[in-house]
Amino acid sequence: MIKIAVLVSGSGSNLQALIDANLSGQIVGVISNKPDAYALNRAKQAGISTAVIEHKQYPNREAFDDVMHQQLLEWDVDLVVLAGFMRILSAKFVKAWEGKMVNIHPSLLPYYKGMHTHQRVLATGDVFHGCTVHYVTAELDAGQALAQGVLKVTHKDTVDRLAQRVHVLEHLIYPQVVEWICTGTLQHTEQGVLHRGRLLEEPIQFFKF
Numbered sequence: 001m002i003k004i005a006v007l008v009s010g011s012g013s014n015l016q017a018l019i020d021a022n023l024s025g026q027i028v029g030v031i032s033n034k035p036d037a038y039a040l041n042r043a044k045q046a047g048i049s050t051a052v053i054e055h056k057q058y059p060n061r062e063a064f065d066d067v068m069h070q071q072l073l074e075w076d077v078d079l080v081v082l083a084g085f086m087r088i089l090s091a092k093f094v095k096a097w098e099g100k101m102v103n104i105h106p107s108l109l110p111y112y113k114g115m116h117t118h119q120r121v122l123a124t125g126d127v128f129h130g131c132t133v134h135y136v137t138a139e140l141d142a143g144q145a146l147a148q149g150v151l152k153v154t155h156k157d158t159v160d161r162l163a164q165r166v167h168v169l170e171h172l173i174y175p176q177v178v179e180w181i182c183t184g185t186l187q188h189t190e191q192g193v194l195h196r197g198r199l200l201e202e203p204i205q206f207f208k209f
């Protein structure tokens with residue numbers, strides 16, 4: 001059974017969706033860089049081990065990442081799931097977990113990397129928006145996209161409303177992608193990412209209109 005660690009910094013609604021999904025893999029631990037992250041309560045409620053590793057207590061990014069790395073090794077983790085983890089990871093850490101670490105980002109990557117995605121979508125007047133699950137590479141929000149949840153922006157949307165609507169999609173697609181990884185339906189291989197045994201060239205798209 002695949003052992004999963006979830007890295008969080010905040011509310012952890014994606015963590016909750018993963019817990020509720022009853023994955024084939026086991027969430028063996030949750031790491032937060034913030035001691036007051038609500039996600040920690042969710043983990044405890046579900047009986048999952050937690051570790052608070054505060055970035056502020058380390059002299060630099062590498063030192064912080066090394067402690068996280070050691071914790072992941074201790075838990076014997078196969079897959080690292082970033083769920084609202086608000087730290088940029090060092091190249092060394094990313095390399096160590098290459099092909100074994102995924103993230104969810106609130107935009108249709110490659111569009112709108114970085115912060116304030118909903119605001120930027122509204123300012124541009126885009127018709128479509130959504131979220132992307134992708135492998136994590138050293139370049140921010142640039143690893144191979146595995147799946148996207150797509151919604152249609154309406155005239156009623158504000159930043160908050162869009163954030164809420166995108167969250168609903170996140171809670172649908174993230175557990176699905178993680179489950180596919182757990183069952184081997186999605187595989188990271190030397191030849192590329194395979195989905196149901198075939199090379200994945202474009203992210204799998206889920207629509208919710």
Ligand code: GRF
Binds near residue numbers: 131
């Ligand atoms: C999500 O919007 C996700 O896309 C981004 O951080 C947010 C985390 O939300 N990476 P939550 O903590 O899972 O509720």
